[in-house]
Amino acid sequence: MAEGQETAARSASTCSDAAEECWMDFDGARMRYLRAGSGRPLILVHGLLAYSFSWRFTLQALAPYASVYAPDLLGAGFSDRPCDIDYSMGATARRVLRFAENLGLSSFDLLGTSRGGAVAMAAAAECVSTGCRARLRRLVLVCPVNPYSPQGRWRASFFAGRLGARLFRSGIACMPFLFPYFHARLYAEPNSIPPGSLEGYKAPLTNPGFYEHALSIVRTWTADLRELQALLPKLAAIPTLLMWGSKDPAVYLSSMEPLARHFANVQTVVFPGVGHLPYEECPEEFNRELINFLTRPDSV
Secondary structure, eight states: OOOOHHHHHHHTTSSOOOOOEEEEEETTHHHHHHEEESSSEEEEOTTTOOGGGGGGHHHHHHHEEEEEEEOOTTTTSSSSSOOTTSSHHHHHHHHHHHHHHHOOOOOOEEEETTTHHHHHHHHHHHHHHHSSSEEEEEEEEEEEOOOTTOOOOOHHHHHSSSSHHHHHHHHHHHOOTTHHHHHTTTTTSSGOOOOOOOOOOHHHGGTTTTHHHHHHHTTTTHHHHHHHHGGGGGGSSSSSEEEEEETTTOOOGHHHHHHHOOOEEEEEETTTOSSSSSSSSHHHHHHHHHHHHHOOOOOO
C-alpha cells in the first residue's frame, strides 16, 4: 500500500484514541488491524462492505476488559485486495484462525457481525472439527447471516450473475448516491445514524478492487449458506451470545430463534427499535451487554 493510502487509512480509522493501527503479512498480502486494551483476547469480524471502522464505539469501551483485535479482512477496508485468493466463507474463516495463531494467542473470544457472523460460525466449526492452536472460548454473533433468514438470497443470486455484476459495478460508479442510500437502509431510523458514518465507510472505496471483492463474496453466497447449515450442529457446546436489532432489515429477527436452537449454552439479546448495526445505533446498550457476557464467570 502506498504511503498516501496508509495516511488515509489512519485518518479514516480514528475509531478510538485507544486503538493502535497494525499490519500483518498473509502470504505476501498485508492485512491491517486495530488493537486496543488488555485482557482476554477478543477478535471482531466485520461484515460485507465494512471494515474495522464498524467498531469505533466498541474498541474503547472494551479496552478495560479485553485485548481487542479488529482486522480489515483481506479485500476489505485498507487491507490489500489480492485478486487470486479465495474469499468464500470457509476460506475467510480459516484466515481468521490464522490471524489468531499469528498473534500468538493461546485462546480467544470471537465476535462476528452480518456476513462476519457467518464467518465466525465457520471458524468456530473449524476449531471443533480439526482443532486449532488458539482455543476458541466464546462466540458472539451480531445479526449474523444465517440459513434461516431469506433476506438477501435473491439479491445475491442476481448480482452473482454476469448481468447483475455488470449492473452493480456500473450503477455504483455512475450513481454514487446509491452507496449512501443502501448504507442508510441498514439503520432502523435516519436519526440513529452516527455523524461521520457515511464518510468513514466510503473512505476505502477509492482503493482499487473494492467492489470486485464484494462481488466475489456474493458469487459463493448460496453455497456458503448451504455449508453453514451443515456446520451448525458442531457449535452446540460453545458458549454463545446472539444479539439482534428488532427492526433489522438485512437479517430478519425471526431467524434468531431457529439459529439459537443449535447452541446448548446460549444467551439472546434483542435491542428494541434498532436495525442491522446495534453497535452503532445503540452503542452503550450494546457494549454493556457484550461486557456482561464476556466477564460473566460461567461463560468459559
